[in-house]
Amino acid sequence: MLRGVLQLGLGRGLLTRGLGSRGGGSTVDWDEKVSEVKKKIKSMLPGEICDPLYDTSHLPPEQSDVVIVGGGVVGLSVAFWLKKLEKRRGAIRVLVVERDHTYAQASTGLSVGGIRQQFSLPENVQLSLFSINFLRNINEYLAVVDAPPLDLQFNPSGYLLLASEKSASTLENNVKVQRQEGAKICLMSPEQLRNKFPWINTEGVALASYGMEDEGWFDPWSLLQGLRRKVQSMGVLFCQGEVTRFVSSSSRMETTSGEEIIMKRIREVHVKMDNSLEYQPVECAIVINAAGAWSGKIAELAGVGKGPPGTLQGTKLPVEPRKRYVYLWHCPQGPGLETPFVADTNGVYFRREGLGNNYLGGRSPTEEEEPDPSNLEVDHDFFQEKVWPQLAQRVPAFENLKVRSSWAGYYDYNTFDQNGVVGPHPLVVNMYFATGFSGHGLQHAPAVGRAVAEMVLEGHFQTIDMSPFLFSRFHLGEKVLEQNIF
Amino acid sequence: MPLRLAALVRALSGAGAPGGAKAWRPLLQLLTEHFYDVEALRERWLQKRLRKVHQENRCFTSLEERYGPDIAGAAFVLKQGGAVKFQDQEWIRPNKHGRFSLEFLKFQNVPVEAVDASGCAINYHGLRSLLPLKELRSLWLRHCPHVDDWCLSRLHPLAGSLQELSLAGCPHISERGLACLHHLQSLCWLDISDLPAVSNPGLTRILVEEMLPSCQVLGADWTQGLRLGPEQQPRDTASPSPA
Numbered sequence: 001m002l003r004g005v006l007q008l009g010l011g012r013g014l015l016t017r018g019l020g021s022r023g024g025g026s027t028v029d030w031d032e033k034v035s036e037v038k039k040k041i042k043s044m045l046p047g048e049i050c051d052p053l054y055d056t057s058h059l060p061p062e063q064s065d066v067v068i069v070g071g072g073v074v075g076l077s078v079a080f081w082l083k084k085l086e087k088r089r090g091a092i093r094v095l096v097v098e099r100d101h102t103y104a105q106a107s108t109g110l111s112v113g114g115i116r117q118q119f120s121l122p123e124n125v126q127l128s129l130f131s132i133n134f135l136r137n138i139n140e141y142l143a144v145v146d147a148p149p150l151d152l153q154f155n156p157s158g159y160l161l162l163a164s165e166k167s168a169s170t171l172e173n174n175v176k177v178q179r180q181e182g183a184k185i186c187l188m189s190p191e192q193l194r195n196k197f198p199w200i201n202t203e204g205v206a207l208a209s210y211g212m213e214d215e216g217w218f219d220p221w222s223l224l225q226g227l228r229r230k231v232q233s234m235g236v237l238f239c240q241g242e243v244t245r246f247v248s249s250s251s252r253m254e255t256t257s258g259e260e261i262i263m264k265r266i267r268e269v270h271v272k273m274d275n276s277l278e279y280q281p282v283e284c285a286i287v288i289n290a291a292g293a294w295s296g297k298i299a300e301l302a303g304v305g306k307g308p309p310g311t312l313q314g315t316k317l318p319v320e321p322r323k324r325y326v327y328l329w330h331c332p333q334g335p336g337l338e339t340p341f342v343a344d345t346n347g348v349y350f351r352r353e354g355l356g357n358n359y360l361g362g363r364s365p366t367e368e369e370e371p372d373p374s375n376l377e378v379d380h381d382f383f384q385e386k387v388w389p390q391l392a393q394r395v396p397a398f399e400n401l402k403v404r405s406s407w408a409g410y411y412d413y414n415t416f417d418q419n420g421v422v423g424p425h426p427l428v429v430n431m432y433f434a435t436g437f438s439g440h441g442l443q444h445a446p447a448v449g450r451a452v453a454e455m456v457l458e459g460h461f462q463t464i465d466m467s468p469f470l471f472s473r474f475h476l477g478e479k480v481l482e483q484n485i486f
Numbered sequence: 487m488p489l490r491l492a493a494l495v496r497a498l499s500g501a502g503a504p505g506g507a508k509a510w511r512p513l514l515q516l517l518t519e520h521f522y523d524v525e526a527l528r529e530r531w532l533q534k535r536l537r538k539v540h541q542e543n544r545c546f547t548s549l550e551e552r553y554g555p556d557i558a559g560a561a562f563v564l565k566q567g568g569a570v571k572f573q574d575q576e577w578i579r580p581n582k583h584g585r586f587s588l589e590f591l592k593f594q595n596v597p598v599e600a601v602d603a604s605g606c607a608i609n610y611h612g613l614r615s616l617l618p619l620k621e622l623r624s625l626w627l628r629h630c631p632h633v634d635d636w637c638l639s640r641l642h643p644l645a646g647s648l649q650e651l652s653l654a655g656c657p658h659i660s661e662r663g664l665a666c667l668h669h670l671q672s673l674c675w676l677d678i679s680d681l682p683a684v685s686n687p688g689l690t691r692i693l694v695e696e697m698l699p700s701c702q703v704l705g706a707d708w709t710q711g712l713r714l715g716p717e718q719q720p721r722d723t724a725s726p727s728p729a
């Protein structure tokens with residue numbers, strides 16, 4: 001109908017069609033004209049792009065209250081809790097900046113997906129308990145109208161940690177702490193272990209701790225998608241781009257002891273688009289560093305660690321990417337349906353995957369064996385030499401196995417004490433960290449998100465006291481170490 | 487005006503006949519996408535439905551303190567609409583109006599032996615009332631809409647006494663939850679038939695039988711899901727076998 005009107009309207013104004021075509025004049029492409037006019041009318045409707053010169057829909061907004069650098073499970077969890085705990089609906093504008101929307105190298109998707117309460121620090125146990133509560137009630141927290149309920153594919157099979165003679169007392173102390181916090185862990189002797197799991201070879205095992213409830217593994221990708229869906233419905237904006245620069249203002253201050261320090265405040269975040277030089281400066285009030293394995297680089301951009309070494313200005317964020325391998329193998333006579341997530345005394349771990357006698361596992365390399373983190377290539381010799389012998393020794397059935405596939409992922413490894421960094425930086429006052437979890441990021445993500453949101457909105461931690469995990473411990477040298485048994 | 491809108495949304499959400507609601511679903515989705523009020527109302531309805539399930543699963547702490555865990559657990563099950571059997575007594579069931587007699591309150595030291603919570607709205611939180619029943623021998627959870635894998639992981643305190651367990655027809659139980667039934671070492675009868683969320687019912691039944699060797703498992707036939715070869719087709723026994 002529009003086409004007819006156009007033809008009629010334009011046709012009458014010009015000379016008759018016959019004259020135009022004989023003289024070799026330009027033919028009018030009616031289809032193109034119609035679609036152009038349709039686009040123009042559509043852009044006049046409310047809610048559409050009103051700037052006809054440039055299309056800026058791919059750029060982030062020019063202003064945002066909170067900018068979260070990193071769109072993995074930790075970043076999305078912070079965004080979720082920020083929107084959930086805000087005092088008024090729509091009070092806070094949150095922007096999540098993620099460099100790679102396919103999440104090809106993000107630790108979340110490549111994770112093995114385990115969650116356990118068997119830690120030695122009471123704060124870590126509390127984080128896990130909160131997170132498992134969140135996962136259990138996920139369809140209440142992340143419910144979106146008209147969307148299907150989320151299935152995390154949680155396997156409540158528990159974790160089995162094995163301890164040798166010299167680490168048995170550490171394990172017992174750890175279990176005491178865990179039980180005090182409310183986790184349901186039972187200690188097993190080698191005899192009980194043999195009765196319950198006849199496929200285990202208990203040589204060298206003095207004590208084992210087994211999580212009866214609230215431990216197991218789940219699908220991290222579905223958690224990520226569920227968070228993404230809910231967070232988008234709550235009004236959080238997403239942008240695909242890379243943070244390349246922070247523009248901050250600084251002011252000289254004097255401490256009570258007369259020392260002069262420079263306090264910075266980030267004013268703008270420059271977000272550069274993919275495959276182009278185009279960037280958008282986003283004015284912001286708060287920046288959350290949830291960039292996972294690349295948080296160290298983001299912190300450097302913000303000026304963290306620029307100063308003489310040994311001072312607070314010179315303390316860098318000690319988070320760097322470390323590569324870890326995961327192997328999937330098939331073993332026809334392997335352990336059955338009741339297999340928990342087994343972590344052996346020497347660091348080798350494995351768990352069941354599906355119903356077809358497939359297992360996932362790996363091992364944390366020692367400091368000397370650390371692989372090069374510049375790529376995600378898998379070293380198959382590592383499995384042959386360092387993982388398989390130990391697996392076969394612990395579970396004799398694993399002597400015949402066939403590796404089906406393998407992949408590698410990054411840990412956001414905290415080289416200082418292998419535990420997370422949460423909370424604001426003392427000098428760059430509006431940058432909050434939520435990173436450095438060294439392999440526990442996924443299982444603590446819901447609780448850490450809540451802690452950071454409470455810090456941002458209230459100024460202090462409310463649900464779980466995460467003050468041992470603040471940045472200042474790097475300068476003061478106070479290590480918060482997990483008493484690992486391997 | 488807002489009251490009329492709320493009534494309209496409720497009607498369209500299908501609080502009435504489910505058949506009629508399906509036809510209105512696209513319209514409801516369109517309204518939700520375009521109007522914040524409709525979206526907020528529907529979110530509120532969703533939260534209200536979830537809170538209702540929680541409300542039904544509260545445990546009776548005052549009864550527990552006064553009469554003990556067995557009677558509190560029995561009261562919980564009867565309130566939900568299930569049936570309870572005390573040791574050496576008859577089954578106690580509510581009548582069709584949901585009322586039940588309070589004479590079980592006099593069974594002070596008699597343990598509960600069997601619970602039939604089929605079709606009840608029991609969920610993870612509600613199971614807390616059943617866990618202190620130290621002599622529970624038989625638990626039937628057929629067709630419970632809110633019993634899922636998390637609930638099964640919570641059953642391990644009953645390992646000492648539980649001998650019969652039925653989970654037939656529960657829509658949210660999958661093989662992952664069945665894996666944590668290995669704690670129940672005293673189990674001798676397990677019904678896992680008709681579980682729609684289990685991905686491979688035949689294989690799952692075999693794996694559960696291996697996991698619980700002394701237990702009789704009722705479930706899908708192991709040939710279900712298998713493709714039989716031409717020589718393995720079930721023969722008609724009346725026809726003469728080839729020589």
